[in-house]
């Protein structure tokens with residue numbers, strides 16, 4: 195009887211451990227404790243989340259302005275980005291924070307409708323252009339490199355009218371915008387990110403009704419959006435290389451986000467298939483040797499589409515022309531990493547027919563053993579970060595990776611020890627990956643400031659600096675993590691004693 199009980203207890207321990215074997219919520223330190231000499235540290239924000247001045251000086255409306263105004267009940271605290279951290283008015287406060295942090299670069303985004311209120315380039319707004327010129331010039335004057343995102347979700351209403359990323363028209367609409375950005379700012383901006391997080395844009399806004407434009411057409415609208423977005427990105431890269439690179443000598447990339455996956459049954463095929471769906475869908479067309487969508491997706495979604503009686507696949511191949519435009523269309527991969535998931539293949543078909551969920555067909559769960567942030571989806575899984583970087587090294591020819599976002603949310607305490615712990619373990623993950631041959635050249639913390647967290651309003655705080663939201667002067671106060679990050683930058687290592 196006792197031996198049976200002991201056997202059961204050991205069995206439980208081992209099965210728990212077979213999950214533990216994949217990661218245990220912490221990370222080992224491996225190799226050199228120093229980041230390479232030319233490694234760059236920065237912080238990130240985005241226009242809608244910090245600028246405010248939503249209709250100041252002739253700015254036009256974006257889909258996030260419209261959405262938050264029409265559906266305040268869909269934002270956790272009913273707020274919006276109308277004034278946010280007021281960076282449009284108070285950029286000098288941001289500059290001071292950036293200088294105090296000692297960052298090498300600052301990643302921010304341009305609000306398309308601040309410089310082209312309708313989205314079209316004939317609606318030029320000089321005041322908006324002046325604002326970004328001022329930001330860029332002041333950064334450079336202080337030795338901080340601008341890293342500029344062209345599109346961080348705030349599509350002009352005037353462009354969305356015609357379908358946004360669900361209409362191929364977006365290719366020329368975006369190209370016109372991008373060309374103006376290169377002309378206006380490319381003499382000083384040397385690192386461009388075309389688009390932030392296609393996964394959020396296409397799944398959130400076109401596959402579901404989580405975000406504007408609320409297309410809610412999973413399994414069709416999301417793939418249409420991915421396809422057009424990849425064309426936009428590829429064409430923008432080609433435009434830069436053919437017309438601007440010779441003079442401006444900058445780099446152009448895209449910021450992808452992915453939750454790394456661990457298989458609950460330790461099944462490597464599941465991990466690879468899941469990552470092809472969650473990440474390869476975007477990374478394979480741009481960074482793989484052959485281009486186009488991952489073969490497994492073309493095959494599986496093609497087959498499901500035929501079974502549904504369709505004449506065409508819901509995810510058609512990009513075709514010879516676009517495959518060649520998009521393949522190799524990036525000088526680096528921007529990577530936003532926050533968390534990892536567990537997956538388990540589903541025995542029953544999941545979700546609606548058709549849907550991305552049904553095509554993907556995994557049950558994915560968060561790892562509740564790991565520390566949880568204020569955001570419901572964010573658990574600290576640093577091993578997933580290291581594994582993801584190694585996956586990129588192995589599957590995408592060790593392309594240069596710039597971490598363009600990584601961060602932790604809480605309720606806003608200035609003594610933010612858990613954020614510091616998250617940064618320690620995640621910086622260690624990056625360092626381990628570098629020590630293991632991964633070509634990671636930059637790390638960008640999200641975020642410089644507490645800001646408008648889209649659906650979560652101002653409830654979730656991601657900043658190294660707190661913002662006094664009740665004061666018109668929106669004073670910024672460094673949190674303990676700001677001092678920690680300053681030390682990281684100064685020492686090029688992780689101050690474990692902090």
Ligand code: BGC
Nearest residue numbers: 240390391394451530599647
């Ligand atoms: C986005 C940011 C956002 C962060 C935290 C990322 O997906 O790029 O805009 O604030 O996640 O939610």
